[in-house]
Amino acid sequence: MTKTELETCVFSYGKEIYSFCRSLTRNLQEADDLYQDTFVKALELLGEIDCGNNPKSYLLSVAFKLWKNKKRKYAWRNRIATMLSFSDELDLDAMKAPAPSPEHTLLKSEESDLVREAVCRLPEKYKLPILLFYMEDLPMAQIAFVLKIPVGTVKSRLHHAKKLLAKELEKELEVVWNENYG
Numbered sequence: 001m002t003k004t005e006l007e008t009c010v011f012s013y014g015k016e017i018y019s020f021c022r023s024l025t026r027n028l029q030e031a032d033d034l035y036q037d038t039f040v041k042a043l044e045l046l047g048e049i050d051c052g053n054n055p056k057s058y059l060l061s062v063a064f065k066l067w068k069n070k071k072r073k074y075a076w077r078n079r080i081a082t083m084l085s086f087s088d089e090l091d092l093d094a095m096k097a098p099a100p101s102p103e104h105t106l107l108k109s110e111e112s113d114l115v116r117e118a119v120c121r122l123p124e125k126y127k128l129p130i131l132l133f134y135m136e137d138l139p140m141a142q143i144a145f146v147l148k149i150p151v152g153t154v155k156s157r158l159h160h161a162k163k164l165l166a167k168e169l170e171k172e173l174e175v176v177w178n179e180n181y182g
Contacts, residue, residue: 001049006042009049013056016136020060023131024067026120034070038063057142060132064146118168126161129154 001009017038022031041062042049049055119130132143140158144151 001046001055003043003046005055006039006046006049009042009055009059010039013059016056017059017063020131020136021063021067023135024063024128034063034067037066041066054142056136057138057146060136060138061146061148064128114169114172115165118165118172121168122161122164126157126164129157130161130165133158 018031018035021034021038022028025031025034038059042059045062049058119127122130128147129143132138132146133140138146140151140154143154147154
């Protein structure tokens with residue numbers, strides 16, 4: 001891949017990769033850093049990226065590996081000496097879309113927030129396939145490539161994640177229903 005082709009990738013896939021970084025980090029500043037680090041690493045690995053072999057999944061895999069390494073380093077350092085918190089807490093205010101004025105759009109927004117919060121509470125091994133499948137529209141084979149796991153494992157994790165989300169959202173809706181009508 002050439003620098004010009006990498007620039008094309010930035011323009012073509014930049015939004016999706018940034019959105020993925022936001023979902024992983026759940027923090028604006030860390031998402032910005034991860035996004036920048038992803039393309040710096042891509043620039044370093046310029047010769048290894050194959051344009052014809054879906055560069056988007058390759059870049060998503062680079063972002064995922066960088067994020068995973070950062071979390072691993074933080075965990076290791078935290079075992080040695082406690083540090084300031086790595087933003088592993090939800091930054092839900094930064095993730096919420098601005099509230100639209102029409103009532104039905106507002107209700108949709110609240111539903112989206114409930115789903116987003118439920119996805120954020122999933123264990124990491126279930127959250128990542130859900131984000132890649134539904135948010136990035138990646139096929140299961142590419143998710144397997146990004147996460148370095150078999151396709152069958154991706155299918156299994158998506159299945160379990162959907163079950164967990166359904167159970168979680170059912171509880172949420174029951175609480176909302178009881179608060180408003182019970």
